Amino acid sequence: MKNDNERKESLGEIIEQINNLLEKHKIVEGLVEKQDVPKQKLIKNLVNKQNTNTLKRLLAGLHPADIADILESLPIEQRLIVWDLVKTENDGDILVEVSDVVRQTLIADMDSTELLAAAEQLDTDELADIASDLPEDVLQELLDSLDVQNRERLESALSYPEDTVGALMDYDVITIRENVSLEVVLSYLRKLEKLPSSTDKLFVVDRDASILGVLPLKVIVVNSPKIKVQDVMSSDTVLFSPDDSAEEASDAFERYDLVTAPVVDANKKLIGRLSVDAVVDFIKEDAENEKFSMAGLKEEEDLFSSIWKSVGNRWAWLAINLVTALIASRVIGIFEGSIEKVVALAALMPIVAGIGGNSGNQTTTMIVRGLALGQVSFSNVQRLIYKELGVALLNGILWGGVLGVFAYILYDNIYLGYVMTGAMILNLLLSALMGVMIPLILTKLGRDPAVGSSILITAMTDSGGFFIFLGLATLVLL
Amino acid sequence: MKNDNERKESLGEIIEQINNLLEKHKIVEGLVEKQDVPKQKLIKNLVNKQNTNTLKRLLAGLHPADIADILESLPIEQRLIVWDLVKTENDGDILVEVSDVVRQTLIADMDSTELLAAAEQLDTDELADIASDLPEDVLQELLDSLDVQNRERLESALSYPEDTVGALMDYDVITIRENVSLEVVLSYLRKLEKLPSSTDKLFVVDRDASILGVLPLKVIVVNSPKIKVQDVMSSDTVLFSPDDSAEEASDAFERYDLVTAPVVDANKKLIGRLSVDAVVDFIKEDAENEKFSMAGLKEEEDLFSSIWKSVGNRWAWLAINLVTALIASRVIGIFEGSIEKVVALAALMPIVAGIGGNSGNQTTTMIVRGLALGQVSFSNVQRLIYKELGVALLNGILWGGVLGVFAYILYDNIYLGYVMTGAMILNLLLSALMGVMIPLILTKLGRDPAVGSSILITAMTDSGGFFIFLGLATLVLL
Structure with missing residues (x-):
């Protein structure tokens, strides 16, 4: 060992x-x-x-x-x-x-x-x-x-489809009938000589192979061989359909501490089993895939793949990024006149956009998690928006205040300080609102909120941040 | 059901x-x-x-x-x-x-x-x-x-500590001796009446409670009651120490399809067991925590926690972000003279910085994953850097070229186009180098590369991107 x-x-x-x-x-x-x-x-x-x-x-x-x-x-x-x-x-x-x-x-x-x-x-x-x-x-x-x-x-x-129970299940089921004794079950098992990996229970079915219950091995070994299957089997067990999403099945495995579970068709006919091995593989792979798609990699990449393959794997995200960056650039373009007059604006504007993006991503991470756990619904979304707006307002006053003082000291212009603080507060409020709304809208549209949210939030807070800051500056300073 | x-x-x-x-x-x-x-x-x-x-x-x-x-x-x-x-x-x-x-x-x-x-x-x-x-x-x-x-x-x-096997293990072990028959084992189990949840095997120990092997229930039920434990037990099993990291233990569970495994002290004395329930909980929680820390949330946040609590949970990240944004802002400050003369630079510079950041994060995601799987080592790091530099060069020529044409058409200045393309290539090369180096250095320093890498990469590619683009522009255009 x-x-x-x-x-x-x-x-x-x-x-x-x-x-x-x-x-x-x-x-x-x-x-x-x-x-x-x-x-x-x-x-x-x-x-x-x-x-x-x-x-x-x-x-x-x-x-x-x-x-x-x-x-x-x-x-x-x-x-x-x-x-x-x-x-x-x-x-x-x-x-x-x-x-x-x-x-x-x-x-x-x-x-x-x-x-x-x-x-x-x-x-x-x-x-x-x-x-x-x-x-x-x-x-x-x-x-x-x-x-x-x-x-x-x-x-x-x-x-x-890849992320369904059907794609994860296997066919290593051992079925027994309900009206036999454990002694009969044991002698049947002895004839098999070896049980499939992860076997923790047998499946009890009727004549038509419809599931009636399950009989865990640990029940077999603590009961007298004389007892009938139907007297000790458990008929209160979670069943899966091959069309169930693998994600929800993995939640059920976590929640109910399952090792294997029956997979049945619409008529409760047993067609296979889902085992915790497959679920653990799925959970790990799913977490990895999410990280990869959040960084804009189309799929898991072989560390040693060719340069061309890597470029192909990564280009889509960079292309989207290019478009959002160009939009932000055009927003700045509108205010080139203002920047020419007060060049300090150019140095200060990325701060407003950057912190807005980070704050928005914090909100989105919370909401995406809440959505995955079913904790966020349309009945409590208003409350969540209020809370996030409250957090944004406090952060805006706090960090916006710090930055306002910084801008005032650096450029010796109190109005520039006001603009900085005001723009920070407004952009953080925007980021909070978008941080709640974007994952909800993506979910409503049937898309995975974990993947698209981040790039959308950043696009909003970049373009929005530049517009708010430069617009405010144009109004106040010029 | x-x-x-x-x-x-x-x-x-x-x-x-x-x-x-x-x-x-x-x-x-x-x-x-x-x-x-x-x-x-x-x-x-x-x-x-x-x-x-x-x-x-x-x-x-x-x-x-x-x-x-x-x-x-x-x-x-x-x-x-x-x-x-x-x-x-x-x-x-x-x-x-x-x-x-x-x-x-x-x-x-x-x-x-x-x-x-x-x-x-x-x-x-x-x-x-x-x-x-x-x-x-x-x-x-x-x-x-x-x-x-x-x-x-x-x-x-x-x-x-929280992320060790010791914190995840439980004490629901059933121990038996090696020199008894399965019949004796079964009658012992029947006296217990009920086995702990997830019990898939019994632990075979000697007089001093040192582990000798394990006896899966599925072996008990397929063998004759006359057989001795020592003849059917498996002595080739993975053992854990309470100090083992939970992450590595979860890898072993995935790899060897384990349901439960013995936890032993330095003398191989059995002290508890690790079960797949605890491992699944850990894997799910670990993936969540990583997402939270990547977004700069100190810990999992109650969706409905008070505004004050939320601000406390999120402030550290925003503060770091503020510092890196201020540094980037001061880099721009150096070139205010250039921006005053060519105001287009202000509109174009966030593009260079933004795409560099995204590209760097793609590289880092790959490397962090490779590090976690033990696929990245100091013996192949040179090869990885070459590959990433190659990808960056190709992307730089491709996207930098597109942006160069865009800048040329928009501002009718061919030199601005050259600067744009050149800066894109250089900043993508920087992001590739940093994308490989930063997670490696963080690992070397004993820190979690998944958490700190993103903010460091973005800081580098922001400040670096502004410096490269504005510096190049100052050299070429003025």
Whole structure:
């Protein structure tokens, strides 16, 4: 048994050693990049036997998830060298564990035979996870090789949108009937010899496979074998439909401390199960994806992807940003006459815009969180707006006052101080109002408020801040 | 059994109904706010019997986590009315489920007797979660009321820092010896009658309570009762130490699909267990906290907290923002002479700064993610910098080119166009360099790169962008 810390350290050491080993082969990369020789062949020729053996020894016995981690942290050429060495009986599992972008680089390195062999090691739900990255012909061949039940399952798994329960569920259900004794259940289980991973309960169904209840293993082991299933099963359990959103399902798992839960169709017929493994993966990935989209990255990016790919992944956000910046620029353009007369305005205006943007983002973060938890509704929105306006007014007086004094001292013009304070108060009020309204409107329009809000708020408080400050200055100073 | 969708809907309806019911009592709030009469008494007098009964009926039978949700989505006065109605045999569980800030408002509404009664319903690890919010005297009384073992556990749970395994673990472990048969294990379990929540395995220990292995329930049910524990237990399992970081533990749970895992001291003596419930709670809370701190909120804020409290929660970030904005403002101040001569510079400069900031944040998001996954190390940082500089150069030529043409057309000055393009390229290169360096330096200094990076990047690209653009303009145009 290994302590988690020791495990981490040994993993770190392995990566370090792999890096060192591969460092010696820098010449390989150079050659690979320059020549048009098939990569694998070349690498096999150049990586000498001794190092290969050391590498193999390091990688042997590692959990597929750990190997996936190592592959993700290596630049593409070194990644393929290692991938070539580990491609064995569990390459299917590794393909499931790596991120989408890294999987594509690995699959590109495999031929049809290897891909089919890898796919054969996987369950239907795992196949569904990697299917979209497989070449068309391999996928077709794979579908043809499956039996009717598994082909139907795979096709239905592929038909559910990514963020639904249907896309996360698996088919590892063990069903029993309600009118048998625990003794019968136990002897049935013993015949199975091994239960699917994360099995914490059995599903009790009737003749038509409709769900009647669940029987946790921990109930089986504390009751007498004589007892009937129907007397100890729990019929008060949360059911999911494959169309339920994965986000809401993950909330339910958190709330009710679930390990597995039945997934049923409209007639309560059992079609699969949702397990906490899949939910944990989803929660982690979802949090990551949100961070990526908040920064305007279209999708998770391979750290070592090519420059062109990266530019493609990031351009949309920068383009939107360009448009909002141009609008703000034109707002300033209106007041060029005023700036020419009082050039201090140019130095002061970004402060008003910047602090407004930050304050607005604070409000939006609160509201987006409240929306996600169902705490914000149209019945309490008025109250929230009042509160945020109150906070903005206080902050405006406080920070606007500080900045007013600063502007007065720096430029020896009391009116410039007044303008600064006034503009700060007004822009913070605007940012509070927008900070509440924008996520609500995005939600109303059916969009994810976590993603678009930030850029919209900043656009409003930039253009708004410039307009308020320069407009006020034009009125008061000129 | 209830479908997850139905459950959600019925919860939404209940909140709606509660809101409507409480709406009728608006007069109560008014009175409560204006008078100094003890709140509870007043509310009890004014809320009429009929509505109280409807409310009670609505709340009866709800899961504590659902009641916690309802309480969080109500403004403070209405929250306390509902809290008064549900305070019953499971108020302890509700206190554990609500967020820290909301818990404080609830505890402030309870007297010592009520608090002690609530605390008595809780396990030691749950007590540890709410202990920091309890008044000093109640906590002391509570400690005195516990037996030696539980007092020691509570004190040790309180001694672990928030984001460690020690703070998340519980003591619901069932231990067995290795040399007994599964039959003996089963008859022991039957005597217990009920197993702790999330129990998926038993812990096998020796005479000194040192861990030898684990025995999953799903292994018990598929094996013959005659088999000895030592023949079927798994001795290859991940162990945690109470000092391990919760973040790393959650990675291990995700990676190895764990449901529960043993927590041991330095001598491998079993002291508790970590369960996936606690891990899921941690992951969700951690993701939320990161979002809050990225927006500069000191802690999770009660949506309905007072304006003063909110200002206190948000001021530090705005103050830092003020300082960086003032620095940027002084950078512009240096070039006031240039702006006076070419006022177009004032309108164009925020574009350079803004796009630089966004691009830098994209880079940082990638690097922070890579750091968290252990994919970024000092051995590959050079490669990452080259890649990001390449992306920046391409983006600079692309967007800088567009902006150069825009500036040329708008102001009919080809040199202004050159300056715009040049400044964009240089500021994007700066943002790429800083985007890689800042999170690495913060990590090196032992700080969380996810939190501080964004404000530092923006500060650099603002001041840097103004300096580069105005400096270049001064050189080229004047």
